[in-house]
Amino acid sequence: MSGDKTVMRAWTRAQSRMGRVRALPVVAAGLLSGLTAVGQAWCMAAILASVLVGPGGGRGAGTWLAALAVLAVLRGLLAVAGDVAAAGAGRAARRRLRTDALAAILRGGPALLRRQHSAELTALAVDRIEALDGFFARWVPASILWIAVPGLIAVLAALVQPGSAAIMAVCGLAVPVGQALFGIGAAMASRNQFLAMTRLQARFLDRVRGIATIVLLNRTDDEAARLAAAADELRRRTMKVLRVAFLSSASIDCAMVAALILIVLHDGGTVLALHRAGAASPALAGSAMRGLFVLLLVPEFFAPLRGLALAYQDRAHAAGAASAMADLPAGPDKPAAAQTAGRPDMQATIPQRTAGGVELRFCDVTFAWDPARGAVLRNLSFEVRPGETLILVGPSGSGKSTIIEMILGFIAPDQGRVLIGGADIAGLPPAALSGLISWIGQRPVLFAGTLRENILFARPDATEDAVMDAVRAAAIDRFMPGLPDGLDTRIGEGGFGLSGGQAQRVAIARAYLKNAPLLLLDEPTAHLDPATEADIFASLRALAQGRTVILSTHSAAARALPGACLDLGARQNPGQDATISEEPAHAG
Numbered sequence: 115m116s117g118d119k120t121v122m123r124a125w126t127r128a129q130s131r132m133g134r135v136r137a138l139p140v141v142a143a144g145l146l147s148g149l150t151a152v153g154q155a156w157c158m159a160a161i162l163a164s165v166l167v168g169p170g171g172g173r174g175a176g177t178w179l180a181a182l183a184v185l186a187v188l189r190g191l192l193a194v195a196g197d198v199a200a201a202g203a204g205r206a207a208r209r210r211l212r213t214d215a216l217a218a219i220l221r222g223g224p225a226l227l228r229r230q231h232s233a234e235l236t237a238l239a240v241d242r243i244e245a246l247d248g249f250f251a252r253w254v255p256a257s258i259l260w261i262a263v264p265g266l267i268a269v270l271a272a273l274v275q276p277g278s279a280a281i282m283a284v285c286g287l288a289v290p291v292g293q294a295l296f297g298i299g300a301a302m303a304s305r306n307q308f309l310a311m312t313r314l315q316a317r318f319l320d321r322v323r324g325i326a327t328i329v330l331l332n333r334t335d336d337e338a339a340r341l342a343a344a345a346d347e348l349r350r351r352t353m354k355v356l357r358v359a360f361l362s363s364a365s366i367d368c369a370m371v372a373a374l375i376l377i378v379l380h381d382g383g384t385v386l387a388l389h390r391a392g393a394a395s396p397a398l399a400g401s402a403m404r405g406l407f408v409l410l411l412v413p414e415f416f417a418p419l420r421g422l423a424l425a426y427q428d429r430a431h432a433a434g435a436a437s438a439m440a441d442l443p444a445g446p447d448k449p450a451a452a453q454t455a456g457r458p459d460m461q462a463t464i465p466q467r468t469a470g471g472v473e474l475r476f477c478d479v480t481f482a483w484d485p486a487r488g489a490v491l492r493n494l495s496f497e498v499r500p501g502e503t504l505i506l507v508g509p510s511g512s513g514k515s516t517i518i519e520m521i522l523g524f525i526a527p528d529q530g531r532v533l534i535g536g537a538d539i540a541g542l543p544p545a546a547l548s549g550l551i552s553w554i555g556q557r558p559v560l561f562a563g564t565l566r567e568n569i570l571f572a573r574p575d576a577t578e579d580a581v582m583d584a585v586r587a588a589a590i591d592r593f594m595p596g597l598p599d600g601l602d603t604r605i606g607e608g609g610f611g612l613s614g615g616q617a618q619r620v621a622i623a624r625a626y627l628k629n630a631p632l633l634l635l636d637e638p639t640a641h642l643d644p645a646t647e648a649d650i651f652a653s654l655r656a657l658a659q660g661r662t663v664i665l666s667t668h669s670a671a672a673r674a675l676p677g678a679c680l681d682l683g684a685r686q687n688p689g690q691d692a693t694i695s696e697e698p699a700h701a702g
């Protein structure tokens with residue numbers, strides 16, 4: 115996970131900017147609420163002064179009470195309006211971020227899962243983004259209101275009682291200093307808490323997936339102890355977050371109590387002096403009212419500062435999410451634009467779908483996952499003409515899956531170009547590229563749902579006839595009579611289980627429905643017995659008709675698919691070029 119503070123700060127600042135527009139109604143409600151609080155304090159001060167010191171000669175207590183009631187209702191309404199607007203701002207931001215995160219995860223594809231744990235990605239898309247609600251609903255408005263409302267209150271108080279207003283302002287200024295100190299601790303504590311939570315989630319998911327291995331190797335107690343240790347770490351870090359939050363809130367209370375005491379001493383002294391001097395009742399009542407007014411304003415003055423301190427947690431969550439978001443692949447426009455900049459030839463026209471497949475060319479492609487470990491593909495060139503099949507062979511780690519991920523657009527060459535139908539895939543919009551490709555991997559993913567829904571996943575608007583054609587072509591009709599509800603049998607998680615070969619037939623049916631000109635097969639029979647493998651290859655052979663096919667395999671049974679063979683193992687020996695055998699050599 116990236117811990118680059120500049121990236122985190124830039125992300126948090128950018129999110130703040132984006133959240134500000136939606137936070138404006140919350141800020142407006144907060145400002146108006148601050149004004150009504152001033153009105154309430156004035157009414158309360160008038161009522162208390164007339165009770166404590168005697169009538170000052172102005173309006174009666176009844177008028178002030180009525181005004182107080184009206185202001186209380188108004189303030190209640192403003193609070194509701196502010197809460198509704200804040201909830202809306204949080205909802206909109208979470209929706210936007212979740213869409214961005216999901217798009218980035220899908221863009222990253224399998225390559226992303228190789229470097230990030232699926233539990234981490236799930237935690238980001240679900241928990242972290244959920245936790246950002248407070249950032250947009252509370253922190254963004256609070257970061258404006260903590261200056262605006264106390265500033266407004268201090269100015270109005272200064273018009274009435276300048277000395278007390280100055281005391282309140284000076285005590286208020288101590289708060290940001292304390293918050294700056296606690297804030298750093300809060301941000302670190304919160305980030306550590308999130309890391310501990312993600313670690314616990316990842317460990318738990320791993321262990322649930324590997325439950326059979328844990329039981330068979332008799333490691334249940336060990337694993338339970340480790341999970342307990344991870345849970346305990348999360349508990350400790352959560353307690354630390356709470357401790358820092360408590361200290362931060364206590365520091366504001368201290369500043370507020372200091373302001374109250376100093377104002378009582380200051381204004382109380384004035385009222386007492388007037389009383390001793392035998393001042394007239396209206397003058398005494400006026401002085402007491404002004405003193406009480408400022409005193410009653412003190413909690414209102416500190417309330418936005420307390421709001422900011424509470425929302426600091428939310429900002430810390432945003433900083434934690436920032437590092438996780440920064441690890442996701444950037445938007446498609448950025449790399450594509452960067453790669454095609456100044457190269458009009460690369461701003462590709464989208465190849466048309468053709469009946470006989472599509473041409474695929476690798477031109478001098480070099481790629482390293484990690485430059486320190488050297489290039490996986492070095493100056494690789496080959497060409498597959500429309501309708502032809504290329505079989506990628508070579509030992510484990512020679513780069514077969516890397517080639518397939520590159521064609522899928524999940525990774526881009528460090529040097530060289532990959533052309534599909536004459537268009538550089540770096541310049542193709544992701545949707546256009548995926549429209550040209552069907553992909554079948556080692557283990558097809560079946561979603562919880564019916565068999566029909568799983569097949570239709572490739573083309574939800576397919577007609578019943580098209581689905582039945584795909585079912586027959588993929589030989590699903592051979593095992594369908596054994597399913598309780600035929601095509602409407604529920605499969606996937608919690609549903610009916612399919613064997614590896616049957617699941618692969620669902621993937622073949624999906625490819626039939628999608629009907630793309632380029633078919634990528636990444637070890638499609640890796641986990642199947644020889645008889646099922648032969649069966650699957652027979653279906654794939656039919657599927658390959660009229661399509662360009664790239665097949666990565668270790669299996670000798672792949673000979674069932676007639677086509678050229680590119681031995682990547684031979685390329686790893688110095689001085690040897692790509693070796694395409696059996697068919698016209700289009701390799702360089």
Ligand SMILES: Nc1ncnc2c1ncn2[C@@H]1O[C@H](COP(=O)(O)OP(=O)(O)OP(=O)(O)O)[C@@H](O)[C@H]1O
Nearest residue numbers: 225228229483490509510511512513514515516517
């Ligand atoms: N996400 C990744 N990050 C870093 N290195 C990677 C990543 N994916 C693959 N590699 C490395 O790239 C090399 C080629 O891997 P690749 O999966 O393409 O090989 P392969 O020929 O498909 O292997 P296999 O036959 O076992 O599937 C390997 O050394 C592998 O460790």
